[in-house]
Amino acid sequence: MTPKTDGGFDPSLQNILTTLLLVLLVLFAISALDSKTPLLAVVKGVSMLPTLREGDIVFLKSASPGDIRVGDVVVYTTPRGELVIHRVIGVVVDHETNTYYYRTEGDNNVIEDLPNYERGLGVPYSRIVGKVVEFNGYVFKIPYLGYITLLLRSLRP
Template structure:
């Protein structure tokens, strides 16, 4: 008697995934490198924001602390961002920036310790560095230019490096460098993800069913 049995697909047995140790090491090292790259990029963008972007948007000016007269509040090398201030709004305890000499752009940033209202309607300020033992010479209201907004320690040297003669050119170049660097990191990260996916596929293999080619009925005696 002849019978016809249905044809069943033959499933290939599972094969253990084999990944060479050096492949795993390369993927892990690449992932760590990408993570570190993103971390460094985040720090760089933060530095760019506090030294360039935020001051420009707020009409502020970044200055570098060059002396220790305001330590420990403003250590040497700190970045001090100051904003223009109306002398009438200055209060005792504020840290202000003033120009001691009208023909000298060198500014002094010290704390206000006293305020005297003159008979002519003007104001004279007494200022002193936190680390100094004596006050400065009297500061007139027209000498006061700004008040300290915020301080970032150790970033003053970065500001000095960017503060070239043509600051606008320096800002454009630095910002452009940041964007180029960010683009290169994102590009390398994409390549790393694709490479890792390729390694995973190569290691896992194809475990799907293996179909038999079309054939006639199977006859059993």
């Protein structure tokens, strides 16, 4: 950003960045209109450090089973219905049932998400909520803004 002599930032540059962010949000919202995949997810916890930090907001997109590959970050539901954001470390295809399973692990974890696996194969595609949007290997995120959501959730009875 362009520093000003009074210690602030150039308002025109701030306006440009704000406009770009709003355009990106609108584009993601439009693409999500005909999708059952939620547009955003808020990171809670430290299992994806250093890639993702608590309070980061990530953008999601839908993906077919074959479009999810090793290295992708996905959001899935656990058998108890909780949401998890972790990286795919393996893909298993059960050719008898034509079902895709994804072995997952947090970047900051030392073991796989075994308790969330089905039949020991991995997280089934049916529980994948979405794939985290990446650009050239960089996860597209908005740092810290999700803390507002986390705070509001913590205040609910």
